[in-house]
Amino acid sequence: MVMNEWDQLKQHLQEWVEECRGTSAAGTVAEYIPELSKAKQDMLGVYLLGAQGLSISAGEAQIPFTMQSISKVFTLILALIDHGEAAVFSKVGMEPTGDNFNSIMKLELAQPAIPFNPLINAGAIVVSSMIKGANAAEKSERILTFFRELAGNSGLAYDEQVYRSESETGHLNRSMAYFLLDKGILGCGVEEVLDIYFRHCSIQVCCKDLARMALVLALDGADPATGKTLIPRRYVQIAKTFMVTCGMYNGSGEFAIGAGLPAKSGVSGGILTLVPGRYGIGVVGPALNPKGNSIAGVQLIERLSQTLDWSLF
Ligand code: GLN
Numbered sequence: 001m002v003m004n005e006w007d008q009l010k011q012h013l014q015e016w017v018e019e020c021r022g023t024s025a026a027g028t029v030a031e032y033i034p035e036l037s038k039a040k041q042d043m044l045g046v047y048l049l050g051a052q053g054l055s056i057s058a059g060e061a062q063i064p065f066t067m068q069s070i071s072k073v074f075t076l077i078l079a080l081i082d083h084g085e086a087a088v089f090s091k092v093g094m095e096p097t098g099d100n101f102n103s104i105m106k107l108e109l110a111q112p113a114i115p116f117n118p119l120i121n122a123g124a125i126v127v128s129s130m131i132k133g134a135n136a137a138e139k140s141e142r143i144l145t146f147f148r149e150l151a152g153n154s155g156l157a158y159d160e161q162v163y164r165s166e167s168e169t170g171h172l173n174r175s176m177a178y179f180l181l182d183k184g185i186l187g188c189g190v191e192e193v194l195d196i197y198f199r200h201c202s203i204q205v206c207c208k209d210l211a212r213m214a215l216v217l218a219l220d221g222a223d224p225a226t227g228k229t230l231i232p233r234r235y236v237q238i239a240k241t242f243m244v245t246c247g248m249y250n251g252s253g254e255f256a257i258g259a260g261l262p263a264k265s266g267v268s269g270g271i272l273t274l275v276p277g278r279y280g281i282g283v284v285g286p287a288l289n290p291k292g293n294s295i296a297g298v299q300l301i302e303r304l305s306q307t308l309d310w311s312l313f
Contacts, residue, residue: 020303035166046061048281061284098250104122139196144156144203162202163202251291
């Protein structure tokens with residue numbers, strides 16, 4: 001008898017998590033934001049939320065972590081809602097860099113002098129500066145409110161310790177922001193934009209929240225519970241395309257071959273991914289590979305995708 005997908009997941013998900021967990025030993029927990037270094041090296045959790053409301057989780061899916069770069073997908077969407085495509089893409093490009101997420105190297109080489117894409121740090125900082133609001137607090141509040149609606153969780157909040165930790169040590173991001181200010185691409189001052197950026201990176205979630213946010217993308221912007229449009233379909237399309245081309249940074253090509261799904265990683269070890277029309281998925285595994293993506297998380301998603309034939313390609 002051929003098992004259906006949910007039965008396979010129910011039967012094997014825990015076992016796949018345990019098999020992939022072992023690879024964490026070969027990874028490194030991020031230390032450049034001191035507070036992130038406290039995460040458990042071999043933690044691995046996953047939560048899958050189906051379009052019909054079914055869900056399944058395995059491993060340490062309940063443990064909270066900060067969104068970090070995963071937040072960049074949704075601030076991009078909010079900036080698109082605020083200003084439209086033409087305005088956003090006059091300040092940030094659409095091409096992968098092939099460099100690390102925090103690389104400063106190509107900033108000076110780009111013609112026009114705008115960051116290559118909205119998912120590298122420099123691009124996300126520009127996007128943060130475009131969010132509408134009277135001041136940093138109001139802009140951050142709009143971001144948090146939007147994220148809460150997408151996650152279906154009015155309790156989403158900042159991890160203040162991670163926020164402070166990055167704010168005190170994020171000098172590479174600070175230097176990028178000064179460069180962008182000099183080029184006239186920042187919509188506000190350096191400390192204001194960094195406050196907005198560090199705050200959305202430090203929003204605390206668990207795998208279920210990521211899965212719910214991912215499911216909205218999987219459903220072309222519709223609220224899974226009510227069907228209400230939370231994001232215009234065109235902006236979901238743009239976000240998913242960036243997730244495929246740049247979502248795993250300079251590991252995006254390898255991930256497209258291995259899993260073939262839109263995804264976005266963060267240095268806390270989170271990965272948000274989705275199967276269009278079917279699943280939103282949240283994964284966490286803090287030990288990272290050299291590209292800054294969760295080593296066990298990538299393996300788990302590749303395993304799921306290959307076993308269940310989810311690749312888009
Ligand atoms: N807050 C992190 C930073 O700016 C986000 C990077 C990431 O998650 N890759 O360095």
